[in-house]
Amino acid sequence: MKFFPVAFFVFCMVAFNSSAQIKPEFRGVWVATVSNIDWPSSGNYNPETQRAEFIRLLDLHKVNGMNAIVMQVRPATDAFYPSPYEPWSQWLTGKQGQPPVPYYDPLEFMIEETHKRGMEFHAWMNPYRAMFNVNSSSIAATHITRLHPKWFLQYGDTKYFDPGNKEVLQYVANVVKDVVSRYNVDAVHFDDYFYPYRIAGKEFPDDENYQRYGKGMNKDDWRRSNVDSIIVMLHNAIKQTNSKCQFGISPFGVWRNADKDPDGSNTKAGQTNYDDLYADILLWLKNDWIDYVAPQLYWEFGHKAAPFEVLVDWWSKHTYGKNCYIGLGIYRAGSNEAWKDKTQLPRQIELIRNTPNLNGMIFFSSKTFDKNPNGWNDSLRTNYFSTPVATPVIK
Numbered sequence: 162m163k164f165f166p167v168a169f170f171v172f173c174m175v176a177f178n179s180s181a182q183i184k185p186e187f188r189g190v191w192v193a194t195v196s197n198i199d200w201p202s203s204g205n206y207n208p209e210t211q212r213a214e215f216i217r218l219l220d221l222h223k224v225n226g227m228n229a230i231v232m233q234v235r236p237a238t239d240a241f242y243p244s245p246y247e248p249w250s251q252w253l254t255g256k257q258g259q260p261p262v263p264y265y266d267p268l269e270f271m272i273e274e275t276h277k278r279g280m281e282f283h284a285w286m287n288p289y290r291a292m293f294n295v296n297s298s299s300i301a302a303t304h305i306t307r308l309h310p311k312w313f314l315q316y317g318d319t320k321y322f323d324p325g326n327k328e329v330l331q332y333v334a335n336v337v338k339d340v341v342s343r344y345n346v347d348a349v350h351f352d353d354y355f356y357p358y359r360i361a362g363k364e365f366p367d368d369e370n371y372q373r374y375g376k377g378m379n380k381d382d383w384r385r386s387n388v389d390s391i392i393v394m395l396h397n398a399i400k401q402t403n404s405k406c407q408f409g410i411s412p413f414g415v416w417r418n419a420d421k422d423p424d425g426s427n428t429k430a431g432q433t434n435y436d437d438l439y440a441d442i443l444l445w446l447k448n449d450w451i452d453y454v455a456p457q458l459y460w461e462f463g464h465k466a467a468p469f470e471v472l473v474d475w476w477s478k479h480t481y482g483k484n485c486y487i488g489l490g491i492y493r494a495g496s497n498e499a500w501k502d503k504t505q506l507p508r509q510i511e512l513i514r515n516t517p518n519l520n521g522m523i524f525f526s527s528k529t530f531d532k533n534p535n536g537w538n539d540s541l542r543t544n545y546f547s548t549p550v551a552t553p554v555i556k
Contacts, residue, residue, distance in 0.1 A: 185553040186514075187453075187486045187521025188546055189229035190222050190530070191285065195236035195293060197252050199527040206255045208265050215271060218527055223278045225530065225538055226546020230275050231350050231411075231523060234268055235286035235336070237293040238305055238322075242268035242344070246336050251299040258301030272345055281552050283348040283409065284340055288333055288391065290354055292320035305332070314367060317360050324356060324387040324439075325370035330394055338398040341406050348407035349399055353457060355388050355440040358432055384439035396450045407555055411455040411488055411523070412442045414472055416479070426475040429466040446481040452555050453483055455523050459490030461499035462508065469509060477518045484553050486521040487513050494534030503535040510545050520553045 197203040200218060201211040222230065234241045239250040239257055243266060248258035253267065261267070268284075275282040291306050292298050295318055300306065306313050306320055312332075314323050322329045337349055356365060367384075375383045392410075399408050417425035417435045424443075425433075434440040445451045456476050460467045476485055489509055493500045513519050524530075530538055 183548070183550060185520070185551045187229060187484070187523070187552050188227045188550070189231050189281075189283070189455075189486065189521070189523035190227055190527050191231045191488075191523060191525045192218065192233060192527045193236075193525075194233040194241060194250065194252050195287075201253065204255075206253070206261075208261045208263055211253075211261075211267070212265075212270060216274060219274055219278055219280070221530055221538075222527070223280065225541045226549065227280065228550065228552050229281040229283060229347075229523075230271075231283040231285050232271060232275075233285040233287075234340070235284075236290070237287065237298070238291040242266055242340070244336070245339065246332070247305065248301040248303050255299075256301075257299040258303060268340075268344055276345070279549075281347040282345075283350040283407075284344070284346040285350040285352065286337065286340075287354055288351055289322045289324060289356075290319060291322055294318050295320055314365070316357050316363065316365050319357065321357060323367055323370055324384065324391065325367050325374055327374075330391050333391060334394045334398045337395055338402050341399050341402045346406060348409050348452070349395070350409045350411065350455075352411045353413040353434075353438065353440075355438045356384055357438075359437050381436070381439065385435070385441050388439050389441065389444065392445050392450050407452040408450075409453040409455060410440075410442065410445065410451050411457060412440055413438060414456045414458045414460070414488070415467055416442055416475075424479075426467075427471050428468070431466070443479055443481070446479070446483050449483075451483065453486060453520075454480065455486040455488050457488035457490075457525070459488065459493060459525070461493070461497075461505055463499070470512060473512055473516055473519070477516045480518045482556055484520045484556055485518060486523050487519060489522050489524050491524045491534065491537065492526055492529045494529060494532075494537070501535075503537075506535070506537050507540055507545070 192199045201214055205211055238247055240247045241250055241253055249260050251257040254261055272282045291313055312322055312326050312329050313320050371380055371383060396408055399406050412434050415426060415428050415430035415433045417433050418430055419425040419427050434442055458469055458472050460469050462469050495501055499505055513522055
């Protein structure tokens, strides 16, 4: 009998750990199509081999314990599905506007295969990027930059929708509504590209519309109000079309530095959501305009400008009751001494799980898992993601 308390303690710990693992947790992977980063492989324009590649990709992530795919279906005002608004993507068929031959609907196929494996499908779209590279992009005659050239501004080598143009807001909302109305997507997902990241010595050329629509606001506030407007419009379009479809945003990892705002994080980021991308994520969370936030925290523990542990703590205190999934930079594996450390990613997962108000994680990006860096696939399969769990419900 003297061994009973020990055995009972072990039994309780096992039961506790099992119940802890059953808690819903988002375990997602970003699958990027721009420049054929993740899918389809560069130069693969054959529908049969594209489908085979995608199935292999899904099966790998399913075995690793993932329960969601965040799939880029609109990388640069183009489409990985038959769209009434935008041409087929050059990264799907080799030439923008050219449909797959023999024909198939990649989005329909990907959703079906993802759901077949019990995984969520989040349709990832880029809101404002219209021409990835003005020097090399394949641009169809029907592309919106040709039909409405005044809607666009060039900044660096990229062409963007002008967020200050009211017609642009309605156009983007129509594109999103079309996808939600025709496809069984679990969410619409936007990443961090709102106003573009600053280029040193160059100002985003939106003076004309600022003079027309600024109404006495300073330019920074006006730009933020433009992004707020499209978020509200998209929220309404999504929910009115399918109330069960989620709307999520994956912002740059730093909202504001504390030296600019007492509510900011103790970081020294060179650019921030609020001050440079004009994306006031916290306002969107407070006002219930989005269902989840997935900040991209691609830094390591102890990073000089943006320590992972500091930002995990900060975001956990600024979720405003919404689901928060931390974006993890598995692609950083081997890039410096910190990311050569086999414990870097496991420690990040453990910190997320031991921090309140955090509901999971998303890894960038899919192709990194093909190499099983630092044996992290094995860690997920045998330890961290060994027990299947449901994704969190919308709050």
